[in-house]
Amino acid sequence: xxxxxxSRRGLLRGAIGVACAALGADAALAAGRTSxxxxxxxxxxxxxxxxxxxxxxxxxxxxxxxxCRVVAGPIDPEGWCRxxxxx
Numbered sequence: 001x002x003x004x005x006x007s008r009r010g011l012l013r014g015a016i017g018v019a020c021a022a023l024g025a026d027a028a029l030a031a032g033r034t035s036x037x038x039x040x041x042x043x044x045x046x047x048x049x050x051x052x053x054x055x056x057x058x059x060x061x062x063x064x065x066x067x068c069r070v071v072a073g074p075i076d077p078e079g080w081c082r083x084x085x086x087x
Contacts, residue, residue, distance in 0.1 A: 037072075038072035040071075044083050047080055
């Protein structure tokens, strides 16, 4: 073996380090997704009535059953907020 070439042990340590870093990054991303807080209805000017043709049931964020991906609390399918975005 000549000077400057990596040993098997060094290569294995490096590979293990890279794998651990990748797993740690994935765990951090997953933790960030689960800890995202929804916005209060007041923050997004939520109203339980539609704004013209715009209503929660036609928004990409509406999940059905009174749930929204970004707004907290019970959501009326006929409601509206300023985050409304057509499906």
